[in-house]
Amino acid sequence: MSTQGSSEKKPPNHAGQPRQSSLAGLREVAVAAHVSTATVSRAINTPHLVSPKLRERIHQAIDQLGWVPDGTARALATKRSYTIGAVFPTLTHGDFARATTAIQQELQARGYTLLLACSDYDLEQEFQQIKKFIERGVDGLILVGENHHPDLDKLLARRSVPIINTFVYSPQTHGTCIGPDNRKLFFDMTRYLIEMGHVVFAIVAQSVQNNDRAEARLQGIQDALAEEGIAVRPQHFAIGQWSISEGRHLFRQVMATQPRPTAVICGNPYLAVGAYLESISMGLEVPQDVSIVGYDDIEVMNHLPVSLTTVRVQSEQVGRNAARYLMARLEDEAIDIPFQCDTEIVIRASSGPPSRKNNPASLSL
C-alpha cells in the first residue's frame, strides 16, 4: 500500500517563487499589524483578551487592507456556520412569505443567515433540500408541518442538527413545533357557524396531499360537526387547487347541489375570495343566502364589498419564535416562547345565521 519512501524533504512549495502575495487574509493582517494570527483572531472574536494597543493596531490594519474574514474557513474551524436552513412548501402564499421575512429578520439580528428552499409540497424534494442544507453545514432547520420523509430522523441524528416544525401545534408533540392548533382552529370556527344555526355545510379546500395542517383543519370541521350528528355530504366536499379561480369554480359546483349548503368553509383565503366573487356572479346574497368563511387573513378580505370572516394566524410570530427557539438552543440559552401561537377568528360580514327561506330543500339555481 505504501508507495513512496525515499523523497527526502523537498522544498514545500511547487516552484521556487513565493507566489505573489500568498499571504491569506488574516495572515496578511497579522504581519501588517506585527502580531500573530492568533491575536488577530482574538481581536475580532474576543476583543477583551487583547490589549487595547494591539487591538487598535489590528483594526487599523484590517480596514486599511479592507479585509473581510472568510466565513467558510471560520465555519470549518468552529463547526458552526451561523446559518439556518428553512424549507417551505411555497413562498407565494402570504403566510409563508410573512414567516420567512420574520425569520430572516430575527436571524439577521443575531448574525445568522438564512438558507431557503421551496419543496412545493413534495416530501422527497424536501428531504433532498434538507440534505443539501446539512451538507452546507446549517446549524439548524426550520420546516413546515410534522410530516416529513421517513429517513429524516436518521439523517438529522448523525449530525445532531436541531430542528423545529412550524405552522403546526399539537399538545402531543409540544416542544418540537410552533404554530396554531390547526384542528382546534377550524373546530372553533365550525362551532361558531353551528351556533349560528347552520346545518348544511360545504367545504372548499386545497388538497391535503402532504399537508398535515390542512388535513388537521378538515378534521377539526368534521369533529365539530360530528358532535352535532352532522356530516359533510360528499357532494358538498370540493377539493382543488389553490387559487381564486378554483374557488369560484368549486363554489359554483357545491352550490349547485341539493340540499344547498348554507355555510361554505374554505381552506385558504384565495378559495374564500373566489367563492365570494362567484357568489356575486351568481347573484347570491352573502351571508343571507350563504355564509362564506376562510382561513388566514389577507388584506383584500377586509375590503371586499362584503368583508370575509376568517381565521387569523400570526405567521410573523410563528417565524420569529421558530428562529428564536433555534438560536437559543444553539447558544444554550434558556428561552420561553409560546409554542402554540396566537390565532383569532375574525368575524366579518360574510357570515351570519342562515335565512329561513333556505331551509326547505327546494328551488332551482
Next chain:
Amino acid sequence: MSTQGSSEKKPPNHAGQPRQSSLAGLREVAVAAHVSTATVSRAINTPHLVSPKLRERIHQAIDQLGWVPDGTARALATKRSYTIGAVFPTLTHGDFARATTAIQQELQARGYTLLLACSDYDLEQEFQQIKKFIERGVDGLILVGENHHPDLDKLLARRSVPIINTFVYSPQTHGTCIGPDNRKLFFDMTRYLIEMGHVVFAIVAQSVQNNDRAEARLQGIQDALAEEGIAVRPQHFAIGQWSISEGRHLFRQVMATQPRPTAVICGNPYLAVGAYLESISMGLEVPQDVSIVGYDDIEVMNHLPVSLTTVRVQSEQVGRNAARYLMARLEDEAIDIPFQCDTEIVIRASSGPPSRKNNPASLSL
C-alpha cells in the same frame, strides 16, 4: 518576537489517547474502502478518473457509513461555495416572492443553494446583508434595482463576486440587469390611456424612496404625458404606503379634487385594487366615471366585478434568468438570455374612454 525555540518535537496530539474515532468523514471512508482520501474525493467529484472497482467499493463504504460530505470544508478548499445570495426589498409582494421561488428552483437544479435576505428598501441594510453574504462566501449575488450603497463596488471588486441587478432594464446598463424597462412600461400604458382620450390623470403610487423601479415608472408616465403637453397636477399626485387600504384612501383623496381625474394610474396592484374597491364605496362606475389601471398582475385583479387593467411582468422569468446568468458566468459557459424581460399590458374592464359628462369641470362628489 520568536518566543520558544526548544520544544523538541512533542507528540502531535494533546493527550496520548487517539481521541475516539478522530477520523474525519472522508478519511474514515478512505480507510473503510482501503483507498486514499484523494481517491475518495475523486470518486465523488470526478468519477471517471476512478476505476469502477474502487468506485464501487467507495460508494459502498460511503453509504454504509452514511457519510455526508462537508460543504464547508469543500468550499474552503475549492473557493467555491455553490451558494448564491439574493437581497430583496421584501418578500410579501407577489412579484418578489415569485422571483425568489424561480431563483431557488433554478439554482437547486444545478446544485446551488440560495441565501436570502430582505432589505426592507433600506440601502444601508442591503449593504450590510451583502457584506454578510460575501463573508459567507457566496459565489454570486442577485439584487433588485440599480441603486445601491456607494461602497458596494469596492466591496465586490475585492472578491470579484459577480452580481446581477433584477427588475430593472435600461439599454445603458445592458448586461448588468434583468427585468422590464420600467419607464417604457408605464410610458406605453399612459399612451394607451391618452389615445383613449384621457386628459386629466392622477397617480396613486408607493414611495419612490430607494426604489428606482417605481421612480422610472413615474417618469414613464410623465414623459408620455409631456409629449402631449400634459402634466399631472399636484393635487392628483398621491404617494403613500403599499396596501389596499392606502389605495382606497388615496383614491378618494385624488377623486375629491378639481378637476376630477378621468384616469388613475396606480403604482402597484394593491393600490389598484384599493382604488377600485373605494370606487365602489363611492358609487362610481368604472370605467365610465374613472379608469383605473395598475402595475403587476395579481390574480384577484382578474376576478373583481370589474376586472382591472394592468401590466404583467414575468417575474418568474426575471428570477430564472438572473439565476441562469449567474451560474453561467460562474461556470464560464456561454449563455444567451434576454436581459429585457417580457411584459404585457393586460387590458381589462377597468379602463376605457372617458365619458362625455366628465369633461366639464363641475359637479360635487
Next chain:
DNA sequence: CCGCTTTGTGTAAACGGTTACAAATATAAA
C-alpha cells in the same frame, strides 16, 4: 526579592475536504 497568580501573546495543530505532483501500473507502439 521570591514564588504565585493573572494577563497577553505566540506557536502550531487542527477543521475536512481538494489537488499538484509523483509513483506505479496498464496499454500501445516499435
Next chain:
DNA sequence: TTTATATTTGTAACCGTTTACACAAAGCGG
C-alpha cells in the same frame, strides 16, 4: 522485448480560520 504513453492511485501540501497549550511579562502578598 523495450520504450513511450495513458491511466490509476497515493502522498502531502494547501484552503483561511480557530484554539489548546506554552511561555513571558506584569502584578502582588509575604
